Amino acid sequence: MKINILFFASLRELFNSDSMEVTKPENIMSVRELLDFYADNEKGPWLELSKRFSTIRVAVNHSIVDWDTLINEGDEIAFLPPITGG
Amino acid sequence: MVKIQKEDFSIEKMTTEIKALGSHIGAIVSFIGYVRDFDVSENKILLDMHLEHYPGMTEKVLNDIEKKAFSRWDLSAVTIVHRVGVLKSNDPIVAVIVASPHRNNAFDACRFIIDFLKTEAPFWKKESTDSGDYWVEDKKSDLKQKQSWDNHS
Numbered sequence: 001m002k003i004n005i006l007f008f009a010s011l012r013e014l015f016n017s018d019s020m021e022v023t024k025p026e027n028i029m030s031v032r033e034l035l036d037f038y039a040d041n042e043k044g045p046w047l048e049l050s051k052r053f054s055t056i057r058v059a060v061n062h063s064i065v066d067w068d069t070l071i072n073e074g075d076e077i078a079f080l081p082p083i084t085g086g
Numbered sequence: 087m088v089k090i091q092k093e094d095f096s097i098e099k100m101t102t103e104i105k106a107l108g109s110h111i112g113a114i115v116s117f118i119g120y121v122r123d124f125d126v127s128e129n130k131i132l133l134d135m136h137l138e139h140y141p142g143m144t145e146k147v148l149n150d151i152e153k154k155a156f157s158r159w160d161l162s163a164v165t166i167v168h169r170v171g172v173l174k175s176n177d178p179i180v181a182v183i184v185a186s187p188h189r190n191n192a193f194d195a196c197r198f199i200i201d202f203l204k205t206e207a208p209f210w211k212k213e214s215t216d217s218g219d220y221w222v223e224d225k226k227s228d229l230k231q232k233q234s235w236d237n238h239s
Contacts (some may be wrong), residue, residue, distance in 0.1 A: 007120040009210035010221045082224035085209025086180050
């Protein structure tokens with residue numbers, strides 16, 4: 001199952017990339033599980049992202065969602081640092 | 087109407103366009119947000135500000151906020167315009183223009199929209215200063231301001 005992950009602002013700088021297409025690991029169901037999986041396995045920026053968990057919001061297909069939200073084929077998952085518009 | 091753009095905007099032009107929608111409009115309230123330089127006490131100078139957003143999601147969120155305002159108050163029209171890209175001190179960043187038959191609805195809806203925009207619309211500001219560049223932190227006061235609407239009737 002392919003999914004697209006987006007990073008904005010400080011997170012884009014952290015990952016040195018604005019997006020990545022990945023194949024969802026089979027046993028991973030929710031966005032929270034996805035983040036934990038990469039933090040455990042990939043470390044690096046993923047570990048740093050998971051440390052910032054309390055300040056980060058996640059959007060799936062342009063809507064902010066709960067971390068328990070299940071991932072579906074083709075989802076666009078965006079990690080959003082604190083919003084500062086206006 | 088929602089617009090995300092790099093260019094400057096004319097509040098006069100947008101107000102005239104909204105008023106042209108009809109003689110039923112008795113009140114127009116507008117809010118303009120500007121790039122602010124630091125207080126003297128902060129001991130640094132703003133060189134410029136870079137504003138980025140999440141194309142697609144930003145428009146969706148702002149349209150949703152606009153819809154909420156329409157369902158809450160008797161409004162005739164709403165325009166939200168937000169700039170992105172590189173801005174300098176004193177540049178206008180955002181405008182919210184609300185037209186209604188009566189002023190109270192226009193005042194309340196204008197404030198509601200900017201309060202929600204501040205905490206829900208995916209924009210990010212990076213400040214370049216003479217003592218370094220950094221991403222602006224969110225303010226607890228903005229969140230409180232937004233949450234205060236949940237307690238309103």
